[in-house]
Every structure is written in structure tokens, then in C-alpha cells.
Amino acid sequence: MFDFTGLSNAVIEGDNDQVQAKVKEAISANVDPLAIINQGLIGGMNVVGQRFKVNDMFVPEVLMSARSMNAGIELVKPLLAGGEMTNRGTVIIGTVKGDLHDIGKSLVGMMLECSGFKVIDLGVDISPEEFIAAIKENDGKILALSALLTTTMLSMKSTIEECVEQGMRNDIKVIIGGAPISQEFSDQIGADGYAGDAAAAVELVAKLLQ
Ligand code: B1M
Numbered sequence: 039m040f041d042f043t044g045l046s047n048a049v050i051e052g053d054n055d056q057v058q059a060k061v062k063e064a065i066s067a068n069v070d071p072l073a074i075i076n077q078g079l080i081g082g083m084n085v086v087g088q089r090f091k092v093n094d095m096f097v098p099e100v101l102m103s104a105r106s107m108n109a110g111i112e113l114v115k116p117l118l119a120g121g122e123m124t125n126r127g128t129v130i131i132g133t134v135k136g137d138l139h140d141i142g143k144s145l146v147g148m149m150l151e152c153s154g155f156k157v158i159d160l161g162v163d164i165s166p167e168e169f170i171a172a173i174k175e176n177d178g179k180i181l182a183l184s185a186l187l188t189t190t191m192l193s194m195k196s197t198i199e200e201c202v203e204q205g206m207r208n209d210i211k212v213i214i215g216g217a218p219i220s221q222e223f224s225d226q227i228g229a230d231g232y233a234g235d236a237a238a239a240v241e242l243v244a245k246l247l248q
Contacts, residue, residue: 045082046079047082049083049110061079075114083103126156126247129150130182137185139187140161179211185214191216213243215232
């Protein structure tokens with residue numbers, strides 16, 4: 039059993055070189071790439087979140103941890119890609135307006151891409167109008183919305199309302215996720231589904247496009 043402590047600590051310290059060295063070590067030891075992400079990288083980020091909450095870590099340090107997590111993900115990403123793939127459908131993904139958190143959203147996008155979906159990642163702070171424009175431009179079948187703040191999750195509702203307004207609600211499935219999101223909230227705002235993590239998002243998208 040691989041010991042992820044060193045990798046998680048390197049994320050907490052925001053040490054890119056050490057994160058990459060530990061990820062390479064895990065890869066050489068044939069550790070499951072998803073375990074490297076979930077137990078090693080996200081494990082470290084969870085501690086960062088707890089310390090951030092109690093003012094034991096501050097924004098610049100959290101950003102360093104976020105960057106080092108991404109440095110680790112870059113090394114794991116090629117291992118998740120399953121070779122030649124057909125396009126199983128186009129997913130438009132982004133973090134909603136007012137919200138700058140991108141790690142979870144990018145992870146979901148990466149996992150979808152690795153599962154054969156075409157992913158258009160709009161980035162962060164995306165308005166309902168920008169989501170609508172991207173759906174039209176790319177013939178999107180799934181709209182995937184991420185939010186990490188209780189204040190910005192309401193923009194998911196506005197985005198769904200904009201889809202209705204534009205007469206496209208029946209042509210697109212909307213999925214939502216992020217730390218403050220729940221199935222209950224998804225039901226309340228009329229989304230087509232909620233996923234708690236990246237793997238669940240892939241399952242949900244596959245189910246909705248069946
Ligand atoms: Co911020 N932040 N942050 N932050 N940040 C949180 C979210 C917070 C919970 C920290 C805390 O207080 N404990 C808190 C929110 C409180 C709340 O609203 N209830 C918070 C706050 C308050 C803030 C600021 C307001 C702080 C300030 O300035 N005073 C500010 C807001 C800026 C803004 O967005 N406008 C802010 C800023 C930042 C940084 C810029 C410093 C940085 C983001 C850097 C970046 O993303 N490039 C940051 C970070 C890193 C965090 C924490 C520590 C970590 C988030 C993360 O990346 N986790 C976070 C604490 C925490 O969550 N523990 C926190 C790892 C990631 C893999 O998990 O994003 O949850 P997550 O994604 C998961 C699932 O949620 C799910 O799958 C992913 C993989 O399993 N998922 C989906 C996500 N999206 C999905 C979409 C789907 C399906 C599943 O379908 C579409």
C-alpha cells in the first residue's frame with residue numbers, strides 16, 4: 039500500500055518539485071492514477087481547506103498549493119487518457135459567475151475528456167450569457183456548472199433560467215457540482231443532475247446522454 043503522506047504534505051507546502059517527484063514515485067510504483075489524485079493530491083488540498091478556514095493559511099499559500107496540485111495532475115493526466123476515442127457528446131463546462139475556483143472543475147473536465155466526451159472548458163467566472171453562447175456555438179449537449187461558494191451557487195439557477203428564456207432548456211442537460219452543492223439544491227433549481235466528484239460526473243453524463 040502506497041504511503042500518500044509525503045505527496046499530501048508537498049501539496050500543503052505548495053512545493054511543485056516535491057509534488058512532481060512524489061507523483062512520479064507513485065506512478066513508478068504502479069499506483070492507480072485515480073488514487074494518486076483522490077488520496078494524494080485532493081487529500082493534501084482538503085487539509086489546505088481546513089487550515090484556510092481557521093486562518094492558519096492565507097490566499098497566497100493556498101494559491102501555491104493549488105498550483106502544485108495542478109503540477110501533479112499534469113503528470114497523472116496522460117495515464118487517464120484511454121487512447122483513440124470517439125466523441126460521445128459535447129460538454130460545455132465552467133465555473134459560474136463570480137467564482138474563481140477552478141481545480142475541481144478542471145478535474146471534472148479532464149475526467150470527462152478521458153472518458154471520450156468532447157469538453158469545451160470556458161474557465162472561471164462565466165456568466166449565463168457566456169454559457170448560452172458557447173452551447174449555441176458548439177452544439178453542446180451537456181452544460182456542466184461548477185461552484186465552490188455559497189454566494190455563487192445561485193448563479194447556477196440564473197444560468198438554467200437563461201436556458202429556459204432562450205428556448206433551449208429541452209435541448210440540453212444541465213449537471214451541477216462543487217463543494218456546497220447537493221442533490222437537494224439540484225432538485226430545487228431544476229438541474230438534471232448533481233455529481234459529488236469527478237468520477238460521479240462522468241457516470242452522470244454518460245447516463246444523461248444514453
Ligand atoms: Co477558496 N474557498 N476562496 N480559494 N477555497 C473555499 C471554497 C472555502 C470552502 C474555504 C473555507 O473557508 N474552508 C470557502 C468557501 C466558503 C463558502 O462559500 N461556504 C472559500 C472562500 C471563502 C474563498 C474566498 C471568498 C476567500 C477570500 O478571498 N476571502 C475567495 C473567493 C474568490 C472567488 O472565487 N471569487 C477564495 C479564493 C480561493 C483561492 C483563489 C485562493 C483558491 C482557488 C485557486 C484555484 O482554484 N485556482 C481557493 C481554494 C484553493 C480553496 C479551497 C481551499 C480548495 C478548493 C479546491 O480546489 N479543492 C476551498 C476549501 C475546500 O474546498 N476544502 C476553498 C480541491 C478540488 C479538487 O475540490 O473544487 O471541491 P472541489 O471539486 C471536487 C468536487 O466538489 C466536485 O468534483 C471535484 C473533484 O472531486 N466538483 C464537481 C467540482 N465541480 C464540479 C462540477 C460537477 C461535478 C462535480 O459537475 C458540473
